[in-house]
Amino acid sequence: MTNQNVVVSDPKSAIGMAIAVSVSNSSFFSPAVPKPPTVPGGYITISLKKLETGGAGGAGRVGAWVDSMRASSPTRIKSTPSLSDTEALSAWMLHHPSALRTFEQITNASKGKQIVMFLDYDGTLSPIVEDPDQAFMSKEMRAAVKDVARYFPTAIVSGRCRDKVYRFVKLSELYYAGSHGMDIKGPAKGRKYKKGNQSLLCQPASEFLPMIDEVYKALLEKTKSTPGAKVENNKFCLSVHFRCVDEQRWTALAEQVRLVLNQYPKLRLTQGRKVLEIRPTIKWDKGNALEFLLESLGERGLTQFLCIKWISPPCFVFHTNEVSEKLFSVLIIRGDLSLLRICQF
Numbered sequence: 001m002t003n004q005n006v007v008v009s010d011p012k013s014a015i016g017m018a019i020a021v022s023v024s025n026s027s028f029f030s031p032a033v034p035k036p037p038t039v040p041g042g043y044i045t046i047s048l049k050k051l052e053t054g055g056a057g058g059a060g061r062v063g064a065w066v067d068s069m070r071a072s073s074p075t076r077i078k079s080t081p082s083l084s085d086t087e088a089l090s091a092w093m094l095h096h097p098s099a100l101r102t103f104e105q106i107t108n109a110s111k112g113k114q115i116v117m118f119l120d121y122d123g124t125l126s127p128i129v130e131d132p133d134q135a136f137m138s139k140e141m142r143a144a145v146k147d148v149a150r151y152f153p154t155a156i157v158s159g160r161c162r163d164k165v166y167r168f169v170k171l172s173e174l175y176y177a178g179s180h181g182m183d184i185k186g187p188a189k190g191r192k193y194k195k196g197n198q199s200l201l202c203q204p205a206s207e208f209l210p211m212i213d214e215v216y217k218a219l220l221e222k223t224k225s226t227p228g229a230k231v232e233n234n235k236f237c238l239s240v241h242f243r244c245v246d247e248q249r250w251t252a253l254a255e256q257v258r259l260v261l262n263q264y265p266k267l268r269l270t271q272g273r274k275v276l277e278i279r280p281t282i283k284w285d286k287g288n289a290l291e292f293l294l295e296s297l298g299e300r301g302l303t304q305f306l307c308i309k310w311i312s313p314p315c316f317v318f319h320t321n322e323v324s325e326k327l328f329s330v331l332i333i334r335g336d337l338s339l340l341r342i343c344q345f
């Protein structure tokens, strides 16, 4: 597994990095990068879609938004997977070799590296629920994360407001990157990875705070006539949830959002799971947050990393930061080890 050149491409997958890899002994990996299908007991990751905002021509644009809203499949656990789900899973597994058979290679690649753990929150540490304020994590999950953080620097990278994620997770020894990576803070507790007394803080979109606040109020007002719509203030970005909105009203909701956003060309719209996300146009996302955290760990004397990202669907991705990086990833669907697969992102 040598000479793998890693290119960080688009900011998505649940924690924000899609990575293209060229691998010399490519037989180890499958060439394409299909998304894992919906699997029994699992979730599907919805690709981030950049949706145009600003300018005229509202009707066509709203239509495109609504198409995209429809295309974002529900992420609830399916109790009875359909035949096509099962077929899609089998086809996907065929192209993704079992990680169990190459486990030695995986552990060899981790030798001499600092393991760093990156975790998503919604749909990974907590189940997807209708009310975003009720997305609690279980005691068991908290204990598991606490355990991991005893051994490796551990970060939670989320689209949510950092304080809110902290209130859910309640572990002061972790790194938190909220607002899609635009609000990063180092551990309040534990000096192991700290530089002197300095606590790490990075907020590259702080100039947008007043604008986000203003747009939050405008969206609250504009969408109040849409039953089920919920606007969430994530500090440096906003979410308009439509999980509980009747599909008949999605067009009206998209139009309400468009009317507000038309006044703010410095904001852009993206889409998550049953949610429209409004963010500053700055070139900063979860991938940048991940790189920033690795750099800052580097300044603290740690250099060779093996990053493990745990994303939705529950998945571990291993990523080293060696020059001409070696990268491979392993996808594990919770609860079924036979689904531990090598993937290429």
Ligand SMILES: O=P(O)(O)OC[C@H]1O[C@H](O[C@H]2O[C@H](CO)[C@@H](O)[C@H](O)[C@H]2O)[C@H](O)[C@@H](O)[C@@H]1O
Residues within 6 Å of the ligand: 014, 120, 121, 122, 123, 127, 128, 129, 130, 131, 132, 135, 157, 158, 159, 160, 232, 234, 238, 239, 241, 243, 272, 273, 274, 275, 277
């Ligand atoms: O990029 P992420 O870290 O995955 O954040 C995306 C959104 O996550 C949260 O919403 C999602 O989870 C909710 C609770 O389970 C669910 O109700 C919602 O439908 C999901 O989209 C969060 O509340 C949003 O602000 C984030 O944009």
